Amino acid sequence: MIKKNKLIFMMILSISMIFLAACGGSSNSEEASTNNKADKNVIKxxxxxxxxxxxxxxxxxLEEALESEGYKIEWKMFVHGGALLEGLYSGAIDFGHAADGSAIFAQASGKPLVYVGADAPNPEGVGLMVLKESGITSIAELKGKKIGVLKGGNHHYLAILALESAGLTADDVQWVYPEDAAQGRAIFETKQVDALASYDPFFASVETELDVLTLTEGENYNYPNRTFYFATPDFYENHLDLVKEILATIDESDKWANENKGEVAKLISQALGIDEAVITKQVERRTFGASGITQEIIDAQQRQADKYFEVDLIPAKLDVSKDMPMK
Structure with missing residues (x-):
């Protein structure tokens, strides 16, 4: 009798364990499903x-615009455009913003990306500078000198165009490539280079805090200096309406920025811990705005890519339009 009762108890226990395991599996599956759903509603x-x-x-x-649709935004900061685009290829982000030169390098190496929009032209946001104490007063005097630039950056392109306008070529100077804008400023300030090309807000910082002469002041060399908005091919193909909504919200934000430049300077200064005078200089000299891709924008980007090939910055000719849909 005892053996029979023990056998019945063991059978009940086994059935209970199977039932609990099944419930546990269902719970884990539901949790995973919920997590996956949540991930899909996060835009990086x-x-x-x-x-x-x-x-x-x-x-x-953007949070206000997309909250009603159930989306959350995850923001990730990058030190420069090249690093940001690496984040795009790796899937760390879905959408981002980087300069024209970074995109050309990415396309030249076959990286997957889609240009989905562009900023308004900002030729004032890049410049080529020398320390006033250097005695250099013209671009022509840079022949044989050292120029610091982030390789292939928008300011690098500006410097090449500026040299050509003075009858020089990219081979007439020595290019020095720092790892980032902060290192670029350091080698300029310590006179390891004779000139520095840079981009805002770092350009504005040097102009504000050091005694410099900007050799490219008032010149744009037919270079609009547009930065671009990018998406992964998957995000673009599967969420085109969302991409358009993000761009529309960026343009709304830009219009607000144009009308509230003092507030923008204070906001960004506090967020980044950068002197408000620096951010004010950057903000005051540009017009904000975002748009879709147009033929004019493609043509300007193509000229830049052709120049990069001409001066051996990229290994082969490039058709930029293949990743620049006009929609």
Whole structure:
């Protein structure tokens, strides 16, 4: 009798364990499903210090626009455009903002990306400078000198165009490539290079805090200096309406920025811990705005890619339009 009762108890225990295991599996499956669903509702956006996406992050307009649709925004900061685009290829972000030169390098190496929009021209946001104490007063005097640039950056392109306008070529100077804008300033300030090309807000910082002469002041060399918005091919193909909504919100944020430049300078200064005078200089000299891709924008990007091939910055000729849909 005892053996029979023990056998019945063991059978009940086994059935209970199977039932509990099944319930546990169902719970884990539901939890995983919930997590996957939550991940799909998170949009990962990459930005750089002081750019339009940085402004959008601080004013929260995108969160307000997408909250009713169940989306959350995850912001990730990158030190420069090349690093941001690496984040795009790796899937760390879905959408981001980087300069024209970074995109050309990415396309030249076959990286997957889609240009989905562009900023308004900002030729004032890049420049080529020398220390006043150097005695250099013209671009022509840079022949044989050392120029610091981030390789292939928008300011690198500006410097090449400036040299050509003075009858020089890219081979007439020695290029020095720092790892980032901060190191570029350091080698310039310590006179390891004779000139520095840079981009805002770092360009504005050097102009504000050091005694410099900007050799490219007032010149744009037919270079619009547009930065671009990018998406992964998957995000673009599967969420085109969302991409358009993000761009529309960026443009709304940009219009707000144009009308509230003092507030923008204060907002970005506090967010980044950069002197407000520096951010004010950057903000005051540009017009904000975002648009889709047009033929004019493609043509300007193509000229830049052709120049990069001409001066051996990229290994082969490139058709930029293949990743620049006009929609």
């Amino acid at each position: 956006i990459g930005y750089q210090k002081g750019n339009t996406l940085n402004i959008l992050k601080e004013n929260k307009l």
